[in-house]
Amino acid sequence: MRRDVLYGEPGEVALLLGNEAIARGAIEAGVRFAAGYPGTPSTEILENLAAAAAEFDIYAEWSTNEKVAFENALGFAISGLRAMVTMKHAGLNWVSDPLSIAVLSGIRGGLVIVTADDPNCHSSANEQDNRFYGWLAETLVLEPSDPQEAKDMAREAFALSEKIQLPVILRSVTRVSHARGDVRLGEVASDGRKAHFERDRERFWLSGARALQRHRWLHNQQRVLKEVVADLPFHRWESRGGEKVCVLTSGVAYGYVKDALWRMRLEDTVAVFKTGSVRPLPESLLKGAMSGRELVLVVEEGEPFLELHAKALASEIPSPPAIRGKFSGDIRWGGELNIDAVAEGLSRVLGDNCTPPSETRTQAKAEALRAIPPRTMAFCSGCPHSATAYALGEVIRKLPFRPVVAGDIGCYVLTAMPPYDLGDVKYSMGASLGVGSGLSRALGEKVVALIGDGTFFHAGIQALINAVYNQAQITVVVLDNATTGMTGGQPHPGTGVTATGREGRAVSLEKLIAGCGVEQIEIVDAYDVRALMAALRRAMEAEGVSVVIARRECAIEAVRHKRGIGARVVPYRVVPEDCTGCEICLKRFSCPSLAKSVGLVEIDPNTCVGCGVCAQICPVGAIRLAE
Amino acid sequence: MEGDLAELNIILCGVGGQGNVVAAEILAMAAVRSGLRVRVGETFGAAQRGGSVMSHVRMGSKVWSPLVPAGACHLLVGLEPCEAVNTALEYLCAGGTALVNSSPFLPVKVKTGEAVYPSLEQLKALMDQVAGESIWFNARELAIEAGNVVAANMVMLGAVAALDRVPVAPEALQKALVDRVGTKWAEVNLRAFGLGFQTALASAAPKQKI
Numbered sequence: 001m002r003r004d005v006l007y008g009e010p011g012e013v014a015l016l017l018g019n020e021a022i023a024r025g026a027i028e029a030g031v032r033f034a035a036g037y038p039g040t041p042s043t044e045i046l047e048n049l050a051a052a053a054a055e056f057d058i059y060a061e062w063s064t065n066e067k068v069a070f071e072n073a074l075g076f077a078i079s080g081l082r083a084m085v086t087m088k089h090a091g092l093n094w095v096s097d098p099l100s101i102a103v104l105s106g107i108r109g110g111l112v113i114v115t116a117d118d119p120n121c122h123s124s125a126n127e128q129d130n131r132f133y134g135w136l137a138e139t140l141v142l143e144p145s146d147p148q149e150a151k152d153m154a155r156e157a158f159a160l161s162e163k164i165q166l167p168v169i170l171r172s173v174t175r176v177s178h179a180r181g182d183v184r185l186g187e188v189a190s191d192g193r194k195a196h197f198e199r200d201r202e203r204f205w206l207s208g209a210r211a212l213q214r215h216r217w218l219h220n221q222q223r224v225l226k227e228v229v230a231d232l233p234f235h236r237w238e239s240r241g242g243e244k245v246c247v248l249t250s251g252v253a254y255g256y257v258k259d260a261l262w263r264m265r266l267e268d269t270v271a272v273f274k275t276g277s278v279r280p281l282p283e284s285l286l287k288g289a290m291s292g293r294e295l296v297l298v299v300e301e302g303e304p305f306l307e308l309h310a311k312a313l314a315s316e317i318p319s320p321p322a323i324r325g326k327f328s329g330d331i332r333w334g335g336e337l338n339i340d341a342v343a344e345g346l347s348r349v350l351g352d353n354c355t356p357p358s359e360t361r362t363q364a365k366a367e368a369l370r371a372i373p374p375r376t377m378a379f380c381s382g383c384p385h386s387a388t389a390y391a392l393g394e395v396i397r398k399l400p401f402r403p404v405v406a407g408d409i410g411c412y413v414l415t416a417m418p419p420y421d422l423g424d425v426k427y428s429m430g431a432s433l434g435v436g437s438g439l440s441r442a443l444g445e446k447v448v449a450l451i452g453d454g455t456f457f458h459a460g461i462q463a464l465i466n467a468v469y470n471q472a473q474i475t476v477v478v479l480d481n482a483t484t485g486m487t488g489g490q491p492h493p494g495t496g497v498t499a500t501g502r503e504g505r506a507v508s509l510e511k512l513i514a515g516c517g518v519e520q521i522e523i524v525d526a527y528d529v530r531a532l533m534a535a536l537r538r539a540m541e542a543e544g545v546s547v548v549i550a551r552r553e554c555a556i557e558a559v560r561h562k563r564g565i566g567a568r569v570v571p572y573r574v575v576p577e578d579c580t581g582c583e584i585c586l587k588r589f590s591c592p593s594l595a596k597s598v599g600l601v602e603i604d605p606n607t608c609v610g611c612g613v614c615a616q617i618c619p620v621g622a623i624r625l626a627e
Numbered sequence: 628m629e630g631d632l633a634e635l636n637i638i639l640c641g642v643g644g645q646g647n648v649v650a651a652e653i654l655a656m657a658a659v660r661s662g663l664r665v666r667v668g669e670t671f672g673a674a675q676r677g678g679s680v681m682s683h684v685r686m687g688s689k690v691w692s693p694l695v696p697a698g699a700c701h702l703l704v705g706l707e708p709c710e711a712v713n714t715a716l717e718y719l720c721a722g723g724t725a726l727v728n729s730s731p732f733l734p735v736k737v738k739t740g741e742a743v744y745p746s747l748e749q750l751k752a753l754m755d756q757v758a759g760e761s762i763w764f765n766a767r768e769l770a771i772e773a774g775n776v777v778a779a780n781m782v783m784l785g786a787v788a789a790l791d792r793v794p795v796a797p798e799a800l801q802k803a804l805v806d807r808v809g810t811k812w813a814e815v816n817l818r819a820f821g822l823g824f825q826t827a828l829a830s831a832a833p834k835q836k837i
Contacts, residue, residue: 015652015659015667146666146691179693180652180667182659255666255692262689263696339696364756365716371749372709373742375642375734377676414676586739592677595733596740606776 006052008185018177021147022114022170023048025154026084027056029110030191033076034060035069037458038487039088040123041177042116046086047490050499056188062490062499065429065458066091070113071098077111077167078204079195082158089117089128090428092169096133103137103166104214105203106221109193110158111167116177119301120336125409125428127335129302131171134279138218139166140225141279142234143251147181153234153276155186164224171278173301175252175336225280234276237289243271245350246289246321248310249299250275253337257299260342270346281309291317297349298325301337324349379414381593382555382609384526385479389415389422390589390617391532391550392448392477396422399540403448403475406436408460410452411485411554419588423450430459437463437472446540449476453509454484454492461516467545468517475539476547479526480509481554489557510549518547526552529616555609571608571626572615574601578622585614585623632663632794634687636695639783640714641706642732643680646780649807650704651682653784657795657803658686668693677735679710686793702792703758704783706766707732709745712753722759726786726827728779730767762786762830769822778819785823797824 004014005024016024022045026034034049036042050060059076063069066087073083087095092115099113115133118124134141142157144150153170161168202210236254239246247270249257254274261267273289275281290296290313298307304326311327314320326333331345379386389412396403407413407426416423425435436449451460456478467474484490491497496506513521520542522535532550539546553561562569571593579600586594586601593608594601603614605626615623637654641647651667658665668683683695700718705711705727715725729747736742747763754761766782773782781804788797804820805813 013659015656015665175668175693178669180655180665180669181693182663182665252692258691259689259696338694339692343696361716361757364753368712368716368753371745371753372713373734373736373744375677375679375709376736377678378735380676411676583740590735592735592738595738 004185005048006055010185010187012185013182014185015180016147016151016183017044017180018144018147018150018172019044019116020048021151021183022154022172022177023052024183024185025151026112026158027052027058028151028186028188029155029158030082030189031084031158032058032081032191032193033073033083034058034086035063035072036086037063037066037069037091038484038490039091039116040487041118041174042086042088042091042114042172043487043490044177045114045116046499049084053500060499062492064493066094067098070095073111074098074102074107076195077107077109078105079109079197081109081193081195082111082191083109084112084114086114087116088124089115089130090124091115092130092133096136099133099137099167101206103139103218104206104211106165106217107161107167108165110161112154112157112161112170113167114154114170114172116172116174117302118174120174122174125426127302129305130169131278131302131305134169137167137169138222139169140164140228140277141169141171142276143171143278144176145251145254145274146176147179148183149234149276150176151183151186160228163228164221166221171251173252222280226283229277229280229282230285232276232282235282235285236272236274237285239271239289240268243269244294245269245297246271246273246293246295247297247299248273248275248286248289248306250278250306251301253299253301253342256337256339256342259339260346263339264343264346266346266350275306278306281306281313283313286310286313287317290314290321293321295349296321296323297330297345298323299331299337299342299345300325304333376417377414378417378592379411379590380555381591381607382558382611383411384481384550384552384555385412385415386590387526387529387552387611387613388477388479388532388550389420390613391529392536393420393422393588395533395536395540401445403446403540404439404443406432406439406447406449408432408451408455409486410455410479412450412452412479415450419590429455430463433460433463433467433474433476436474437467437470440473446473446475449474451476451478452485453478453480453482453494456509457493457507461512464513464516464518464545471544473543474545475536475542476545477536478509478513478547478549480549480551483554483557485554485556489554513547513549518545520544520546521549522547523549523551526550527611527613529613555611559609570610571603571605572610572612572623573603573605573626575622575624576600578620580620580622582619584619585617589614589617632687633689634685635793636700637684637702637704637793638695638700638714638718639682639684639704639706640710641680642710643676643678645680645706645732646777647680647682647706650780650784651684653800653803653807654787654793654795655684656807657799658684658793660803661795661799663794664688664690666690666693679713681714702726702787702790704787706780706783708747708750712750715754715757719757721757723757724790724792725754725758725761726783726790727754727761727763728766728783729763730765730779762827764826764830766823769826770819773819773822774815775819778816781816781819782823785820786827788820789824789827
C-alpha cells in the first residue's frame with residue numbers, strides 16, 4: 001500500500017495512481033465512510049481508503065453490491081458525515097435507483113460517487129459514459145483530466161456536495177484512474193464532526209405530493225449548481241485571442257488535446273476551453289469561449305455528451321460557430337481516444353497540411369503477424385475454474401443434447417475460451433441465473449448457469465429465489481474460489497474477512513442457497529475430477545433447480561498463503577517413459593504449466609502449483625508428484 | 628533537469644506476471660523525485676492471466692497524457708522477445724533504442740503445439756527494421772544468477788540505467804527500487820539491477836542523451 005497516500009506531507013510531490021490520488025483527496029477532505037464493490041478500473045480507491053481507515057477514522061467496507069454501498073453511504077451523508085462510494089461504470093446502474101430518490105431528499109454531509117468508466121472496455125462487458133447520469137440525477141458531475149486533478153476534485157467534491165446539498169458524481173476513466181502522475185499532496189483535514197440525524201419526513205419519507213415538492217426544490221437547486229460551477233478552479237481557458245478554432249474538452253481528453261496541439265505546433269493557432277464540470281457546464285464562460293469562433297471542435301472521452309450541450313448552448317450565441325466532434329464524424333466515436341485520434345480530428349477540421357507524418361512499416365508488421373503467435377488469455381496454473389470447466393465439458397459431451405451455458409462476470413468467463421468452449425450467453429453481474437431460467441422456459445430444456453461465489457453474493461440471490469419459486473429448469477454451478485478473483489482477490493461475505501482485514505461474519509453459501517429453497521445441492525472439491533463429474537451428472541438429471549458448488553480456493557491465493565507460512569509447493573511431473581503423447585492434458589484441459597515437448601508433455605516445476613488435476617485426467621497415469 | 632527535457636517516451640513491455648508494472652513504477656518514481664513531470668499509462672486486468680502488458684512511461688515538460696503515440700517511443704524495454712518486437716513495430720520511433728530480454732515466455736498456443744515460437748534471428752531482424760540500436764541479452768539467466776528468476780525486470784531496469792538515456796541518476800533508480808520492494812527483497816533485486824547495468828554497459832554504443 002502506498003505510504004504517500006496515507007502519510008505524504010502537504011506540499012510533497014509523489015507518484016500516484018489516479019485511484020490513489022482520489023483516495024488521498026477523500027482523506028484530505030476528512031471522509032468518514034467509504035464503500036464500493038471491486039470493479040476495474042476503480043478498485044484501488046477503496047483498497048487505499050481501507051488501508052487508511054484505522055489511521056484516519058474512516059469506516060471502509062466492501063459492500064455486496066454498489067446499490068447497497070450507496071445506501072449505506074446515505075446513512076452517513078444524511079447524518080452530516082462525509083461519505084464516498086466507488087465503482088466501475090456498471091456499478092452506477094445499480095446505484096441509479098436509490099440515487100433517484102437521494103437527490104430529492106438531498107444530503108447534509110458531502111457524498112461523492114466515483115464512477116471509473118472503462119472506454120474501450122479493456123476490462124468490461126461494455127463501454128458506458130456515466131456522465132449522462134448527471135442529467136438523470138440532476139446533479140453536479142466533475143471530470144478530472146489527470147491524477148493531480150483527480151485528487152483535487154475528489155477533495156473539493158465534498159464541500160461542493162454540501163453547498164448544493166446533493167451527491168456529486170466524479171467521473172474518472174481508465175487513463176486517469178490507472179495512470180500514474182506526479183501529484184502535489186495537500187493538507188489532511190481533521191473532520192471532527194459528530195453524526196446527527198435530524199428527523200424531517202418532508203425530506204426523507206417521500207411519495208406523492210412531497211416527492212413533487214422536492215422535485216421542484218431540486219429544479220430550484222440548479223441555480224446554486226450554476227453559481228458553484230461558474231467559480232470552479234478546474235476550468236482552463238487557453239487563448240491568445242482571435243483564434244478561429246476553439247477546442248472544447250474535458251477530462252482525460254484535455255491531455256490528448258494538449259499533446260496533439262504541441263506535436264502539431266498548433267498551440268498558438270487553436271484556443272482550448274477545458275471544463276472541469278461537465279454537468280452543468282459553466283455556461284457564460286463557455287459561451288464566451290465559443291463567441292467569435294468559426295468552429296468549435298469538441299473532444300471528449302465517451303459519448304458526445306459535451307457536444308450535445310455545446311450545440312444547445314450555441315443556439316444562444318449570435319453567429320454561432322459550427323460545432324464538430326463525434327456527431328460530425330471528425331472525432332472517433334466508440335473505443336477510447338488517444339493523441340493520434342485527436343490529431344486526426346484536428347487535421348480534418350483544419351486541413352490536411354496539419355497532418356503529422358505517420359509511420360507505416362506495413363511489410364514488417366505483416367511478417368510479424370505471420371511469425372508471432374497471438375498471446376491468448378488462459379486460466380492461471382491450478383485455477384479451480386479450469387478443473388470445473390473440464391469436468392463440466394466431459395459431462396456435457398455425454399449428454400443427449402447440448403445445453404445452453406449462461407455465464408456471468410468473473411475469471412470463469414474464460415470457460416468460453418478453447419479448449420472448453422463453454423459459454424453461450426453473458427450479460428451483467430448475476431444475470432446468468434435469470435437468463436438461464438428464461439432460456440430454459442423458452443427452449444423447454446435444462447440450461448446450465450455458471451456463477452462465481454462473489455457474483456452470487458452480489459446479484460445471484462434474487463434470481464435463484466425466482467428460479468425456485470417459478471420453477472425454472474436450471475443447473476447452477478457455483479464456482480466458489482473463496483474470493484473476488486478477477487479484480488485482484490478482494491474478500492466478500494463468504495470469506496468472512498472484511499475490507500480492512502478485520503474478521504467479519506461469514507455468510508454460508510450453501511445455507512443461503514438452501515434457504516432460497518433449493519433441495520438438490522452438492523458441494524464438491526473442484527480438484528476432485530471424478531466426484532465433480534458425478535455431481536454435475538446428477539444435477540443435470542434432476543428436475544427443477546439443482547446446484548453444484550465447485551469449491552476450491554483460488555490458486556493464486558492458495559500459493560500466496562503457502563508462501564506466507566513458509567510451506568512448499570510440490571509440483572507434479574510427467575514420467576516420460578509412461579507418456580504416450582496423446583495430448584489429452586493439452587487439448588481437453590488448459591494449464592499454462594503444461595507444454596508440448598518432443599512428442600511428449602512436460603510440466604514446468606516453477607509454475608506448477610501441485611493441484612493434481614492433470615494427473616487425474618491423464619488416461620495412463622503418467623503424471624505424478626515430483627517428490 | 629526539469630527545464631531541459633521536453634519529451635522522453637519509454638515503453639516497458641512483457642507478459643503479465645513478469646514485473647513490468649513494478650519496474651515502470653520504480654522508473655517513474657525516480658523521475659518524479661528528480662523533479663520531472665511524469666505520466667505512466669497501463670492496462671491492468673487481463674495481465675495476470677497470461678496476456679500482454681505494456682507500461683508507457685512519459686516524462687518531460689511537454690507531456691500531458693499517459694499513452695505514447697505510435698512511432699513516438701524513444702526507448703523500448705522488452706521483458707519478452709515477441710512482445711518487444713510487436714511493441715517496437717507499433718511504437719518505437721525509427722532509429723529508437725531497444726533493450727530486450729532474449730528469454731521467451733511461451734504463449735499457450737505454443738505450449739499446446741498449435742503454434743511455433745519464432746527464432747531469435749527472425750525476431751532480431753524484425754526489430755532491426757525499426758530500431759537504431761538494439762541490445763539483446765538473457766535477463767532471465769542474470770536474474771537466476773542474482774538469486775531469483777522473478778527479478779528479470781530489475782535486470783532490465785539496471786540496463787536502462789546504464790544507457791544513460793534517461794535523465795535520472797542510477798543511484799536515484801536504486802533508491803526508488805529499495806523503497807518500492809522493501810528491505811526484505813532489496814538485496815536480490817539490487818544485485819539483479821547491478822548485473823543488468825554491467826551487461827548493458829558492456830554492449831551499449833557510446834552514450835548519447837536524447
